[in-house]
Amino acid sequence: MLTTQEGTVYVNGLALLEPYVDKSCTGTAGLTRTTVPAKQVFVMGDNRCDSEDSRVFGPVKESAIVGRAFVIIWPFGRIHWI
Secondary structure, three states, rough: EEEEEOOEEEEEEEEOOOOOOOOOOOOOOOOOOOOOOEEEEOOOOOOOHOOHHHHHHHHHHHHHHOOOEEEEEOOOOEEOOO
C-alpha cells in the first residue's frame, strides 16, 4: 500500500527516506492511496514537481524493466558507482 502525507511517501505504513527529493516540491500531495499489483512496481522520479511517472501512467510490470542504474552523475559532488 502506497500513501502520502505532507509530502512524505509511505509504503505499507513506513516512511521512505528520500534525502534527494526537493522538500519544497509538493508533487506527491495529490497522490491517492494506491495498491500496487503483484509483479508490478510504482516508479517516481526524484524531481517530483516535473516528472511523469506512475502517478501519471500507473504501475509498471516488472517484466518491462530492462536495465538498472549503475552510476550517479548529478550533482557532480556525488558522482559515484552504485
